[in-house]
Amino acid sequence: MEITEKEINHLADLSNFSLDEKEKSALKTDLQNIFKYISKLNELDTENVEPTYQVFEMENVWRPDEIIPQDADREALLALSAEQEDHQIKVPKVL
Secondary structure (H helix, E strand, C coil): CCHHHHHHHHHHHHCCCCHHHHHHHHHHHHHHHHHHHHHHHHHHHCCCCCCCCCCCCHHHCCCEEEEEECCCCHHHHHHHCCCCCCCCECCCCCC
16 A cells, blocks of 8 residues: 555644654655555455454353342431531532
């Protein structure tokens, strides 16, 4: 894949990089080498290969939601806070 000067400048603008001509030339060469290497994947025969979405046998382990009674009640927990307002714990604003 041939990479143009326009594409290099566009990438530099998107990345907010200031590149001199030597750096642009090196980046162009590097990107062309990367694309050439990646294009070798097109040579692979994947005709009878199933798509792989996960390489490990993993699955979600679900548990049922259960309400477990607690020793403390709402009023006891609110009493532990420094400030309360409308039956809620009042905290400083965080911006």
